[in-house]
Amino acid sequence: MQSNLAVTDKTRVKRGPKRADYSIERIHQIIDASLLCHVSQCVEGQPFITPTCHWRQGDYLYWHGHSHARNLSVGQPVAVNICQLDGLVMARSAFHHSINYRSVTLFGIPELVTDKQEQTESLRWFVDKISPERWAQLRPMTETELKATGIVRLKIQEASCKVRAAPPVDDADDYEWPVWAGVIPLEKRWGSMEQDPVQSVDYPEPKLSDAF
Amino acid sequence: MQSNLAVTDKTRVKRGPKRADYSIERIHQIIDASLLCHVSQCVEGQPFITPTCHWRQGDYLYWHGHSHARNLSVGQPVAVNICQLDGLVMARSAFHHSINYRSVTLFGIPELVTDKQEQTESLRWFVDKISPERWAQLRPMTETELKATGIVRLKIQEASCKVRAAPPVDDADDYEWPVWAGVIPLEKRWGSMEQDPVQSVDYPEPKLSDAF
Numbered sequence: 001m002q003s004n005l006a007v008t009d010k011t012r013v014k015r016g017p018k019r020a021d022y023s024i025e026r027i028h029q030i031i032d033a034s035l036l037c038h039v040s041q042c043v044e045g046q047p048f049i050t051p052t053c054h055w056r057q058g059d060y061l062y063w064h065g066h067s068h069a070r071n072l073s074v075g076q077p078v079a080v081n082i083c084q085l086d087g088l089v090m091a092r093s094a095f096h097h098s099i100n101y102r103s104v105t106l107f108g109i110p111e112l113v114t115d116k117q118e119q120t121e122s123l124r125w126f127v128d129k130i131s132p133e134r135w136a137q138l139r140p141m142t143e144t145e146l147k148a149t150g151i152v153r154l155k156i157q158e159a160s161c162k163v164r165a166a167p168p169v170d171d172a173d174d175y176e177w178p179v180w181a182g183v184i185p186l187e188k189r190w191g192s193m194e195q196d197p198v199q200s201v202d203y204p205e206p207k208l209s210d211a212f
Numbered sequence: 213m214q215s216n217l218a219v220t221d222k223t224r225v226k227r228g229p230k231r232a233d234y235s236i237e238r239i240h241q242i243i244d245a246s247l248l249c250h251v252s253q254c255v256e257g258q259p260f261i262t263p264t265c266h267w268r269q270g271d272y273l274y275w276h277g278h279s280h281a282r283n284l285s286v287g288q289p290v291a292v293n294i295c296q297l298d299g300l301v302m303a304r305s306a307f308h309h310s311i312n313y314r315s316v317t318l319f320g321i322p323e324l325v326t327d328k329q330e331q332t333e334s335l336r337w338f339v340d341k342i343s344p345e346r347w348a349q350l351r352p353m354t355e356t357e358l359k360a361t362g363i364v365r366l367k368i369q370e371a372s373c374k375v376r377a378a379p380p381v382d383d384a385d386d387y388e389w390p391v392w393a394g395v396i397p398l399e400k401r402w403g404s405m406e407q408d409p410v411q412s413v414d415y416p417e418p419k420l421s422d423a424f
């Protein structure tokens with residue numbers, strides 16, 4: 001089994017190469033830990049960008065929306081980034097301030113998912129990523145709903161990951177400078193559930209996901 | 213004083229137009245509440261995307277990096293998105309699941325900040341956005357550091373904002389479906405500070421920012 005993606009001209013990290021990683025396992029982890037990606041597209045030289053939810057099955061990254069949405073137009077190259085801001089890196093000099101982060105960038109040409117069974121299974125996967133076991137409890141999906149929905153997938157084959165997870169790195173002469181230095185982590189968590197005010201029965205609360 | 217940006221072909225929200233907003237005040241609020249943007253660029257038809265920290269002064273959005281970084285190349289159009297995922301919207305049907313969010317997309321051609329005083333003031337603004345009053349406590353910035361740094365700014369004039377902040381909206385027939393429905397808010401907060409292990413003095417902890 002191949003464990004690293006091949007590095008290409010597009011994915012070679014030039015700035016900060018020691019933070020680069022092409023491990024498939026690592027890339028999958030970062031994708032799965034996040035609900036949100038940004039899809040970048042060019043239309044006649046004009047860049048567009050769309051924040052969108054994503055999910056992963058095997059070697060494919062998926063996203064969905066209205067079947068005519070721009071970010072679902074297929075057959076054209078996209079660049080997708082998925083990242084988490086993990087903390088503020090507070091150095092002794094302004095120059096060496098930084099961010100601890102995990103970040104994946106993918107390149108490729110998305111394809112439309114057209115097989116009905118794959119579409120349905122894929123949406124189920126998505127809903128259960130958001131909240132485990134939820135799909136089975138919901139009012140079943142209809143034909144009309146499925147028809148209105150576009151799903152695309154992008155093969156995870158041209159991608160890079162860049163990670164920073166460390167205390168500040170200051171110039172040797174600055175370590176005694178009298179100011180607090182270190183990392184301020186950013187924490188994310190699900191807050192208390194806000195049940196729909198029109199709902200009068202106390203149904204069991206949904207399960208939570210580890211992806212933010 | 214103009215209070216809304218003019219809508220253009222690029223910024224007219226077609227999908228979900230009732231969530232659209234062009235209020236300058238609202239756009240500034242969303243920009244200021246966030247530390248992270250995504251910059252989308254085209255190079256000969258190939259899209260690229262870079263997650264980057266940003267800050268705002270007046271009508272300009274700024275970002276910085278190595279003076280030769282790709283996301284600082286100027287004179288070419290960019291699209292920038294800044295968004296916050298505020299909560300999961302749990303409906304009775306899979307189809308009506310959604311996300312509560314605040315999102316701004318900007319279009320334009322960034323310009324290089326070349327005036328030394330504007331550069332310095334701008335970096336100070338950035339550092340103090342991350343942690344109020346920090347700049348004045350740091351080892352002062354040097355000429356060499358300033359020279360290595362590229363700063364660009366983008367006029368906030370072609371931009372849209374899209375916001376969802378509401379309970380689920382289900383089909384009329386589904387409201388009695390026996391499953392928990394409502395919103396699960398995502399909370400972000402700064403965790404406990406991790407002082408650099410090499411630092412042996414207890415300096416006062418840095419002030420925290422409200423932007424995530």
Ligand SMILES: Cc1cc2nc3c(=O)[nH]c(=O)nc-3n(C[C@H](O)[C@H](O)[C@H](O)COP(=O)(O)OP(=O)(O)OC[C@H]3O[C@@H](n4cnc5c(N)ncnc54)[C@H](O)[C@@H]3O)c2cc1C
Nearest residue numbers: 052053065069070222223224225226227313315317372374
């Ligand atoms: C956290 C988050 C998660 C999302 N998840 C999904 C998802 O899973 N599936 C999905 O279909 N959509 C999702 N969206 C909405 C998505 O960003 C788009 O608004 C939607 O997909 C319609 O895209 P479009 O290009 O067809 O829009 P159009 O309406 O055709 O876009 C036209 C113009 O409207 C403006 N606009 C569109 N979207 C936004 C935006 N988000 N913010 C600011 N301006 C905007 C831009 O100026 C754009 O050029 C999500 C948004 C956020 C913030």
Ligand SMILES: Cc1cc2nc3c(=O)[nH]c(=O)nc-3n(C[C@H](O)[C@H](O)[C@H](O)COP(=O)(O)OP(=O)(O)OC[C@H]3O[C@@H](n4cnc5c(N)ncnc54)[C@H](O)[C@@H]3O)c2cc1C
Nearest residue numbers: 010011012013014015101103105160162264265277281282
């Ligand atoms: C939360 C966050 C905040 C950041 N803030 C800043 C900032 O304020 N200023 C700044 O200069 N940089 C910032 N970065 C880093 C930024 O994303 C770029 O890595 C950096 O700017 C170098 O860009 P470049 O195009 O010159 O990189 P290059 O090294 O020339 O890019 C070449 C290739 O490397 C890969 N690559 C580059 N960056 C990333 C990435 N982030 N994730 C995955 N693959 C990548 C891509 O495949 C890319 O095509 C931030 C990153 C994150 C995740």
Ligand code: HEM
Nearest residue numbers: 065066123127130141145148149227228306307309310311
């Ligand atoms: C937990 C699961 C889901 C989440 C979090 C989710 C989230 C979203 C979001 C945020 C949007 C954009 C709305 C906007 O423009 O503001 C969207 C659009 C859409 N979703 Fe989902 N969705 C989910 C499941 C589904 C399922 C299962 C279907 C199909 C059965 C579906 C079909 C659609 C369609 C058709 C649109 C486009 C709506 C339009 O632009 O008119 N979604 N979804």
Ligand code: HEM
Nearest residue numbers: 015016094095097098099277278335339342353357360361
């Ligand atoms: C709180 C303030 C700051 C934060 C959060 C910050 C954050 C960052 C981040 C995340 C990067 C990317 C590093 C990477 O590729 O992994 C970066 C790069 C860079 N920053 Fe900053 N920065 C800050 C202040 C400054 C200041 C004040 C200067 C100049 C005096 C500066 C100069 C640079 C330069 C030159 C690079 C490019 C490094 C390289 O690619 O070789 N930064 N910054």
